[in-house]
Amino acid sequence: MSALRITQRLQPPRELLAPPTLGGLLRMALADWAGIAACWALMAVTPPAVRWVAWPLPMLLIAGRLQALGVVLHDAVHMRRPPAPSWRLMFLQVLAAYPIVTTLRAMRYHHLRHHRHPCTALDPYFKPGASHRVHLAVLQRLRGLVVVPAWALRPVVGLLALRWPTLRNAYGRVLLGDKSGADLQGSAELLHCLRAEAGQAAFFIAVALLAWRWPLAVGVGYALPLLIAGVFNAHRVVAEHVHVPLADHRPASVAAGTRDHLCTGLFGVIQRALLYPRHIGYHTMHHLHPGAALGQLPALQAWYARELLKS
Known part of the structure; x- marks a missing residue:
């Protein structure tokens, strides 16, 4: 689709631009956790003699479901009006944010800047x-091995930055990808991110206790x-974009x-399971209509194709 002539005069029907809902995101996150639980059950019943041969496949599938949880949280970031604090929003963070080493506030901070400044010096994802x-x-794909450990330090730095504001610039620039060059010590948006780190820290404490009791399983x-x-996600960031500066935002x-990754055929099934879950591969449509739920993107793609054929 990125090769087609996209023009501003094309206005899709409103029903194709339906935004994500909190209930729908929770259902998707629970489905992903059901997949993770199934993999854990398979690993638990694997005989010890063959576990090191049999375990890599469920581990890859679990990694794919963690990637999918990131996509679920990504859709929450694009909700037109951020949902008010509630038990359902906290439940979504527990299911889809903390396990992938982030918070909704942190992802909103860097991801929305990517959409405001795509393929420019201010884009946190521009490589x-x-x-x-x-x-x-x-190198950028292998960077995914570093991102997870670095983000695991984010709640520590963030909570310290609540007490010592001089740490806030490092927190925002290094851990959230802020490229504005502004002094972030007085940023209200950054302060929200710092306060959200308490939940992430509590999650890590719970994981550490589980790892102390069951180190191999964890x-x-x-x-x-x-x-x-983390490597899957780093790959996707590179593969979804043409990393050449854009002249404008038309x-x-x-x-x-x-770049689109529509994941057709048998190889597409593997790609959807591991790299491009929940239609995130329809990336041109996502950038043109970031407020539309990811489930709408295939229909949007088909609508654009029909309309462009008419012109």
Whole structure:
């Protein structure tokens, strides 16, 4: 779709732009956790003699479901009006944010800046040269191994920054990808992110207690899959965009700066399971209509294709 001529005069029907709902996001997150639980059950009944041969597949599938939880949280970030604090929102954070080492506030901070400034110096996800230089593409993907441990430090730095504001610039620039160059010590948005870190810290304490009691289970059932999911996510950030500066933000330019991964055929099934869950591969449509629920993107893609054929 990014190769098609996208014009501002095309206005999709309102029903194709329906936003995500909190209830729908919770159902998706619970479905992903059901998949993780099934993998854990399979690993638990695997005979010890073959576990190191049999376990890698469920570990990869768990990593794919953690990647899917990130996509669920990503859809929550794009809700037109951020949901008011409630038990359902907290439940979504417990299901889809804390396990992938983030909070809704943190993801809103860096991800919305990516949409405001795609493929520019202010875009936290912009990796110049990663689209056409092999060594940069490989390095940026391997960076996923570092992101998870670094983000695991984020609640520690964030909670300290509540007490010592001089840490806030480092927190925002290094851990949230802020490239504005502004002094963040007085940022109300950043302060919300710092306060949200208490929940992430509590989650890590619970995981540490479980790891102390069952180190092998937590290691192969969560920690290693999370590292793999970090690589999957780093791959997706590189693969979804053309890492060349955009001259403007017109729809045609935005389309030219994105890459679709529609995941068809048998190989597509594997890609959807591991790399591009829940239609996130329809990335041109997502950038053109970020407020539309991800489940709407295939229909939006088909609508644009029909309309462009008419023109």
